[in-house]
Amino acid sequence: MRWVTYDAGDGERVGLLDGDGNGDTVRGLPAGTTLLGFLGDDGERLAEAGARARSDPAEVRALDDVRLLAPIPRPPSVRDGLCFLEHLRGCYRALGRSTELAPVWTETPAFYFGNPAAVIGPYDDVPIAPGSGLFDLELEIGAVIGRGGRDLPPDSAEGHLVGYTFFNDWTARDHQMRDMAQGIGMGKAKDSAITLGPALVTVDELEPHRAEQGFTFEVTATVNDRRIATGSLAGMDWSFGELLAFLSRGTDLRPGDVIGSGTVPGGCLLEHVDTADPAAFTGWLQPGDVVSLASEALGETRQVVRPAPPVTRLRTGF
Structure with missing residues (x-):
């Protein structure tokens, strides 16, 4: 199933995307229902909602006539992992640093907490x-928790996921340099926007593409x-x-939490700064870029x- 949250002019609704890409x-579903409201069990509520949407929808609208929002517009929490170490090496290479990674990167996954209030839709x-x-930009995949849990075993934890969507945690690289210098994690670098969408694609839809990793x-x-x-998630x-x-070690993951994969190698402009091909990096994102x-x-x-909104300055000038 491909679930969307949308607005057709009368408020936020949830529905099932139907079609092959043409028309x-x-x-x-009825007004007042949310995708988040169907999560929390082993998938029964979502399956029942899908059956209702197919057999007895409250409305049927052309996709071109609605505005798609993020599938989970207000996630309980957002965490972004760093599951592709080659992305990290690519960033280090662009910055002129050694690409040999310290052992800590292979001991546990790295992640940071994102800003749920920054979530926006796929065409905003x-x-x-x-x-x-x-x-x-950042080319990532977001996994959505369907059934919560704590202290999950790695060999069965993916069973708590309901589906996947695109995840773009837009990054201010200059702000990131200050965040890193301060040394307490991502701050304003990742605070302005996180794109989710266009749909939440359920796990069963993607099973034919499953690899050993991703x-x-x-x-x-x-x-x-x-x-x-x-790229893909296979690497x-x-x-x-x-x-x-x-x-989930020592804490609860909750239904609707969004977990980013980290950037697919090459999936940001920073990694192309040092490329031998001048056409591969044409500058940082500018107003009007698509x-x-x-x-x-x-x-x-x-x-x-x-364009960026104006900066409200601090007394230090920043």
């Missing part, structure tokens, strides 16, 4: 973070229709099961970058 429709405009001149379906990122990166250094086991993440399995996001 798609949304089979909507994206203002540049205030004060940033080095604004970047999935084999292809994902791409483009800027102004110029391809930046192509993850940390599986989602291992990441969920670590994240950024898209796409996959046959997950759909497509397509967003226009907008």
Whole structure:
């Protein structure tokens, strides 16, 4: 199933996406229902909701006539992992640092807490973070918790996931340098926008693409229709099961929590700064740029970058 949250002019609703990409429709459920409200068990409520949407929808609308929101517009929490160590090496290479990683990176997965209030939809405009001149995209996949849990074993933790969606944690690289210098984790670098969508694709839909680590379906990122990166989840250094086991250690994961995969190698502008091909890096994101993440399995996001709002300065001048 491919679940969407949408607005057709009369408020937020949830529905099932139906079609093959040509003339798609949304089979909507009654007003007041939310995708989050169908989570929390082994999938029975979501399956029943899907059967209702197919057989007796409250409304059927053309996809072109609705505005898609993030599938989970207000997640209980957002965490973003770093499951592709080659992405880290690519960033280090671009910064002129050694690509030999310290042992800590292979001892446990790394992650940071994102900002649920920053979540936006797959076609929403994206203002540049205030004060940033080095604004970047991130090609990632978000996993959504369907059934909560604590201290999950790595070999069964993925059974707590209900599905997957695109995840783009837009990054202000100049703010990130200050965050890293302060040394207490991601702050304003990752605070301005997180794109989720266009749909929550349930786990069963993606089973044909399953690999030993992750999935084999292809994902791409483009800027102004110029391809930046192509990859898949098949090369993850940390599986989602291992990441969920670590994240749930001593704490609860809750239904609707969104967990990012970390950036697919090559899936950000920073990794292309030092490339030998000058066409591969044409500068940081600017107002008017169109950024898209796409996959046959997950759909497509397509967003226009907008100018940054003005900075409210501190007494120090920052």
